[in-house]
Amino acid sequence: MKKIIVSVTNDLSTDQRVDKVCGTLHQNGFKIILIGRKLKNSQPLNRKYSTKRIRLVFNKGFLFYAEYNFRLFFILLFSKKDILLSNDLDTLLPNYLVSILQGKKIVYDSHELFPEIPELVHKPFVKKCWSNLEAWILPKLKNTYTVCNSIAAFYHNKYKTDFKTIINLPKEKEIQLGKFPFHSKDQKIILYQGAVNLGRGLELMIDTMPFLENTLLVIIGDGDLFNNLKQQVKNNNLTHKIHFLGKISPKQLHKLTPLANLGISVEEDLGLNYRFALPNKIFDYIQAEVPILVSDLPEMKQIAIDYKVGEVVTNRSPKKLATQIKSILEKDFSTALKKAKQELVWEKQERKLLAIFNNLK
Structure with a gap:
């Protein structure tokens, strides 16, 4: 049974895409451990696969990304695994470095064009740092997928990559009805x-x-x-x-x-x-x-x-x-x-x- 370590920077509780990916892989014979972070308001998890949350000193800005990536690097380095699955650019560096150092397969799931997020519009230096990281690593990756055809085409044109498209669709389920306490029938x-x-x-x-x-x-x-x-x-x-x-x-x-x-x-x-x-x-x-x-x-x-x-x-x-x-x-x-x-x-x-x-x- 091949072991996949999956990493994200969120607290795992509401990331439905990553949960679905991990669930599918788990059901099809892969051993999964999902790593994220622990926040004060993080909800308890009940998953069929293993999870690990890291409690950090810093939870925003440069220090958050630096601390999380530093700690993630050593967790990945000293954990048994066959495959590394990095979700988004903010987890890619430690995953890529460990894959090179230990000769492990790496898969990259790009949920968005990370350097283009609106929060970076007025932060040209920070945006340039993320863009440089992306330009350094992405052309070297062989196993990549993303959420839509437009992003896949963008990366292909920019880096000559071969991103597959895995749309973030919900699981098939029966409709269940709750209630809004503030709602009346005529509204x-x-x-x-x-x-x-x-x-x-x-x-x-x-x-x-x-x-x-x-x-x-x-x-x-x-x-x-x-x-x-x-x-x-x-x-x-x-x-x-x-x-x-x-x-x-x-x-x-x-x-x-x-x-x-x-x-x-x-x-x-x-x-x-x-x-x-x-x-x-x-x-x-x-x-x-x-x-x-x-x-x-x-x-x-x-x-x-x-x-x-x-x-x-x-x-x-x-x-x-x-x-x-x-x-x-x-x-x-x-x-x-x-x-x-x-x-x-x-x-x-x-x-x-x-x-x-x-x-x-």
């Missing part, structure tokens, strides 16, 4: 689930809500802008229309997503990373049979158009966006959603994932 629900960070279009949605009657906006997730957005809602006297639930477990989320009448993914075009984005939440909405409203960006736009499960934002002014939302809420996407949810599931991606790990170069 429509617009749902956002995911990171509450820069460029997610949440400020726009808050500005749009005054133009929508009998409609609630529910925001599930946490991030850098969480407190600022709550203050924006309070300042505009919209606390009765907009509800923040913070970070919840995937199990809880599974019961709440189907309650929505519309799922939104209205990210701004803040560079290549957002332009090529294909967020998990889009597929979670579809799996819950919730129509989608997405930005006019290539990957997410194509899902809405190809599967006819929603619409693309036509205008980002609050009044016109509200008009479009009203129109969507009057339409019936149920037949298309039922068909799409059968196709857009993780089970359809597993064969491609196993082909990579069973045929390492």
